[in-house]
Amino acid sequence: MDPRTIKLVPPMLPATFPRTSLGTGGFPPYSAPFLLFFRPARFFEYVLDSCPNGLVILGVLLTGLAAPVGAQVAGNDSNEAVAAAFAAGKVKAVAALSPIAAIIHYYVWGALSQLRLRLCGVKDPDAQLVRTSYVLAELVEALPITLWLAVTLVAFALDIDVDVAALGVPVLVVSWLWSYRTHYVAARVLFGAPRGRTVMVFSAPFLAAALLVGAVALEDLTSNNDDTAVDLEDA
Numbered sequence: 001m002d003p004r005t006i007k008l009v010p011p012m013l014p015a016t017f018p019r020t021s022l023g024t025g026g027f028p029p030y031s032a033p034f035l036l037f038f039r040p041a042r043f044f045e046y047v048l049d050s051c052p053n054g055l056v057i058l059g060v061l062l063t064g065l066a067a068p069v070g071a072q073v074a075g076n077d078s079n080e081a082v083a084a085a086f087a088a089g090k091v092k093a094v095a096a097l098s099p100i101a102a103i104i105h106y107y108v109w110g111a112l113s114q115l116r117l118r119l120c121g122v123k124d125p126d127a128q129l130v131r132t133s134y135v136l137a138e139l140v141e142a143l144p145i146t147l148w149l150a151v152t153l154v155a156f157a158l159d160i161d162v163d164v165a166a167l168g169v170p171v172l173v174v175s176w177l178w179s180y181r182t183h184y185v186a187a188r189v190l191f192g193a194p195r196g197r198t199v200m201v202f203s204a205p206f207l208a209a210a211l212l213v214g215a216v217a218l219e220d221l222t223s224n225n226d227d228t229a230v231d232l233e234d235a
Contacts, residue, residue, distance in 0.1 A: 037140055037178075040185040044133070048190070056132055059139035064102025066142040068094045069149065073168070079156040082149070082165045110134045113183070119201045120193035133186040141179035144171055 032051045035043035043051075073085040094101075110131030117125045148171045152164040184202050187193040 036136060036182070040137075040140075040182045041189050044186050044190040048133075048136075051136075055139070056135055059135035059142065060102050060106050061098075062142035062146055063105040063135060063138040064100070065095060065098035066146040066149070068098070068101060069145075073149065078163065079152050079165045082152045082168065083156040105138065106131055106135060109138075116201060117187055117191055117193060120187055120191075120198040122187070122191045122193050125191050129190070133190055134183070137179055137182040137186055140182045141175040144175040 030052075032043065032047050032055055035047055036055070073082050110127070113134040114125055114127055114130040117130060148164070148167060152168070154160075155162055155164045180202070184198065187198050187202075188195065
């Protein structure tokens, strides 16, 4: 990939970073949010250098607030229950700590994302660019959660008979998977990570989770069999 100088207000993007192509692909800057969510490859290849800094700032703010609060209230099965959980002291504490969480997301998780890119085979990825791409990919998860929470609270406040709260867990799961896909696309398109190693690294958490679930299920099955054997002996 050839280096290309871009003009963007620091510290969102470095002054120079590797690009896969020249030009903006005919995409205007205001198309950035749509492309980020639905055409991430196009976004990272053509639009990132003209992406509004406000989109990055929004990503930093929402990743510190939406995901933790959404995780606290998404398990409730009614608009009223979500509103009550949102007003609870624990959620207020999470919201109050959101600036700290945002900083942690930007720097700590950004550093972990840089480590993941190294595991994918990327040599010396630019730390600033990694943090920016990480936050933008996380925005793909944070924004739907924020919208779901806002719609749920409005439905409760206006006494609208629509069970928006039931969508909480699906929104969390789907938005997380979509965000994870965006991280993968950024690694491949923006940093040129090799396909094979990248697929292996990004698949590792799912394989580990599957092994963990399998181990727990096997332990439960073994325990149930032992209990059944004891009951038969007692009989």
